[in-house]
Amino acid sequence: MNTPKRYLITAALPYANGLKHIGHLAGAYLPADIYARYLKAQKRDVVFVCGSDEHGTAIPIQATKEGTTAQAIIDKYHPIIEQNFKDLGIGFDIYHRTSDPLHHETASEFFKDLEAKGDLETKTSEQYFDEAANTFLADRYIKGTCPNCGHSEAYGDQCEKCGKSLSPEELINPVSTLSGNAPIKKETTHWYLPLNRHEDFLRKWILAEHANDWRPAVIGQCKSWIEGGLQPRAVTRDLDWGVKVPVAGGDGKVLYVWFDAPIGYISATKQWAINNNKDWKPYWNDPETKLVHFIGKDNIVFHCIIFPVMLKLHGNILPENVPANEFMNLEGDKMSTSRGWSIEMDDYINKWIKPENGGTGLADSLRFYLTAIAPESKDSEFTWKGFQESVNGELVSIFANFVNRTWVLMHKLCNSKVPKIHPEYLDDEDHALLLTVKDAKEKITGLLELYKFREAQFEVINLARIGNQYMQKKEPWILAKNIDTDPTAQAKIDNCMHGCLQLSANLAILINPFLPFTAQKMCHLMKVVPKMLEWENAGEFNLLKVGYTLRPPELLFRKIEDAEIEAELTQLSANAAAKKINMETTPVTTPTGADKEGTKNELKPEIVFDDFGKIDLRVGTIIEAKKVEKADKLLELLVDLGFEQRTILSGIAMHFKPEDIVGKQVTIVANLAPRKMRGIESKGMILMAEDAAGKLYFVSPSEAIAAGSTIA
């Protein structure tokens, strides 16, 4: 492929509702940064954009929980996340935010354009509206009398008593649960992106044109979606937090967060252009721009199917590649901030990157390990022990040690200067060294172009390894012993050290995309300007001028001590245990979906005794249990309530084997309206306690008692 005229690199917009962990870093930001730094070293025209994703329901929900405003939440996390990236050397050209007016403007324009061209579909319907709360009401916010059974507390989506699925219109005497008033009917329109219209385009573009240059997991995921039949997707929502829908009928609606967030890449580019007095348009419109999205595997559909359709309709360029990474686990388990099982970037920075503790060298140590175990083809696992071994055994012992011994010997044997070459004493090994460096450069360049960062970094380390071997063969320290008797000794020492020094300069260039702080430090040691790090200089052996005096040796990294690793492991267990206790001592709810994270500390609204009295709780004994066909989570239980036996379905199949729970005494909500699931009617509900790790426990009497006993 010809070299593109310019590049636009994006890294997934982090959601500004909390801190981000090193799994996020390894998944998207670090590979994106390596790629962008490499391209910049190649003197390509590159813009690397990112920013906070600040819309969506989870943010106002979190605000309610913290007793503050949505704005306060994003204002709290946006700057922390931005600074965390900076501290870890992620060199965005701009870190923008979707709450910025420029983004609202950009997203509005985008929407209006598609709307005007007829690329969106609308579905208009009458929906209930609460005048007092001035908002449309989601189905579950409406109560009324069930047309089927006459139950007076039926919800807009379903009657809990008879289990019938309802639409709000069917309710008799509907009431808003927000204000208690009767809602009025009002016409509302929602907009849809008809993905189904673009199936042919997606098939051709992804499955035909990119079948060989995109990662298998990415292609597979896209194929799965396309084959599964594409559906129109709603792009608006009744919510007041986000980008207002900018066309008639859009009052009280915002763009759905998945529609607005990727447009954030565009608005970030615009802001960058303003800041730097550039034109943003070619970056999104000119086919000679190469667009690359770096994301984690959970984001594939949005960046490969949905956003490209939007871009195509809007007249923008399409991504050239979407190198999605798999996930990084931690010490044998999935990373999870809410469970305390993670390493926050913020924590790592505060603990490890303090000047007295190793400073930026330890930012690069982390970058090194995360790249060495990058989940490029399958999930990988961060272990503190692995971190220590990788840093100590490769980064320090091979790479940094080569530079250090070079510097020490140069000062001892070459008068602290870059020695000259004595051509008459150059041998095969000296010549081979130069060729090896040129080879390595070619190899590393090729790997970087293919987004194979793990392997590319390995090749850089390997080059340092070759340096060690070269020096070992030459043994300048032995030659130095014979300097009085062997008139050729100094010349040979000079040749060797010259080679090692030029190799060091090359290493600085090649390691720069991966470990930028280290490359800077090496420039300092070499007394050269950062311009030397330009990629075209790699493979040259004249980077350091003969006779030039260099700085005294300085260690590039420090080793990681056993005690530090043990402390981290202890801390990790403690964090997880603390979260667990914190959550076990608070009432358990059954949060679902996106609202799940962090909801457990919040009590539900107060109720009166009569409310409680409506619930008939009983002790039941499980007498039969079996898995429900075609459902991963459901168990079908036969429960003895003393006066009767009933079938109850429960979503616990992931946690318990049917044969293990027969005979268990459990707490049953006995008067819950029956509900059909997977074609089987469930008459009641089993109460479960859930800990921070998501593990479920039965709520049972402390001693066996008669089935059917009441609970109050």
Next chain:
RNA sequence: GGCGAGGUAGCUCAGUUGGUUAGAGCACAGGAUUCAUAACCCUGAGGUCCCGGGUUCAAAUCCCGGUCUCGCUACCA
């Protein structure tokens, strides 16, 4: 349950269109060395390529079935 991606040495991973004794680094063992952050260098040992069938002269690689992990999706009163 449907779909997708994975399962190769103790660990992290390579293995191009099927082709001799399956590779690398780390860790481990032995040796050599001392310029260097107990670092480097040399040598070595380590594998039922998840399991079971099949195709083939030949399978880690292709086909079928099973199993485990992760993701998307359904489902989770």
